[in-house]
Amino acid sequence: MSKVVLITGASSGIGATVAQYLVHKGFKVYGTSRNPKEAFYSGVRMIALDVTKPETITNAVNTIITKEGRLDYLINNAGMGITGPLEETPDDETRKVFETNFFGALEVIKAVLPTMRKQQEGMIINITSIAGYMGLPYRGLYSATKGALGIVTEAYRMELKEFNVKMTTVAPGDFATNIAAGRYHAPILDNSPYKDNYGNTLALMDEHVEAGMDTMVMAKVIYKIMNTKKPKVHYRVGYFMQRFSIFLKRALPDTWYEKLLLNHYNL
Template identity: 60%
Template sequence: MSKVVLITGGSSGIGKSIGEYLTQNSYTVYGTSRSAEKYVNHPFKIIALDVKNVDSIKKAVAQVVLAEGKIDVLINNAGVGITGPIEEIPAEEIQHNFDTNFFGPINVIKAVLPEMRKHNSGLIINITSIAGFMGLPYRGIYSASKGALELLTEAFRIELKDFNINMANIAPGDFATNIAAGRYHAPLKDTSPYKKYGSVLNDIDEHVDNSSDPIAVAKQVLKVIETKKPKIHYKVGAFMQKFSIVLKFILPDSVYEKMLINHYKL
């Protein structure tokens, strides 16, 4: 029997790329979307799931278990972007970001764990972000939500070790996806004291537009699934994006902060 994989947010972008690649490699894949009815001719099956709704999560997990008898791999991929000066981002948008990027994955994990424990095996992969390793200017909320998920995995792994359930993070850098289209960004205001936000926003969009194919993330996912003892943290992206994490840990804080200020021309 092929392994059964559940991917949140499998309708487009990185999630779709992962689902297609795993399907091509003989895995049974279920992706999710809040609007599953739109994806009848998708390369793999899409079922309804809203990561902000616990009942929706439970129904989706039950649907997969009923059809396949198990869930071998969960990939927490659903996420949203957010940009803006932290002071000017409405509280409800901050809450929405954490509900999707952090609390959502926690609730999906909680829903699949009892099923994985029944089979005494399982793997959970959280798609985080290289941005989660550092507090990026005008992306602070996004950095915080993804960084929280990175740390959560470290604790979860230890708690799950007695059940033969593994957990790992894969942190992508910038990849060519449609994340910018669904991202909340604080409006540019003439009255705002944060005059440099506009140029940083342009820089962020340019990096996404000129980024690599997300197939690189999909290939990393397959490697992790087929690894007997996955590591905690994996990074996928351009060399300098991955190297920036190394610099974060070896440079003095003030030097690293200055490097970010220079990079964003702030």
């Protein structure tokens, strides 16, 4: 019997690629978006879910359980990007990115856990980010949301061990997706003391995304994890220097590592 997978944020980017790849591998895949235009695409069953609206999460999960009788995997992929000087980012946008990237992911986890506990098996893969391992200039809020999700995953793993429900994170680096177009960008204000540095950093971030890896790399890594009996706590997927930057943060004095970031962003 085909294993059942729920992937949030599956209408584009990494989520869409992973969903279609898993269908190709024989999984029964339910993908979500806030406003799905079609019931199916490339074999993926698309259903409505907005991670900031708990009632839509409940409805989506109940729909899957009613139809399939089980749920084997959750891939918590839905999220949003945000850039801007911390001082100048509107408070409502700060709350919105945490509601989406952190609290929304937690709500989906809560919705699927009763079924996975009852089954005495299941796996939850939280998509975080290499940016979540460090505070990056003009991306501090995004880093904070992904870092928080990674820490919660570590705690959840231990709490769920007795129920045979596994949890892990996959932290991508830069991938060639439309995330840059979908980010919230705090405006570059003419009278802002951050105008030049923020503008230059924003341009550099967009260049990194355009030169990013193929999303199929993520799909293959996730598929491999799904077939692992004892998944690691964290996985990182990206170019060598992106993954190596995490090692450097742990190995170097904080100020040395900060200097490397300042040089990287020409600040």
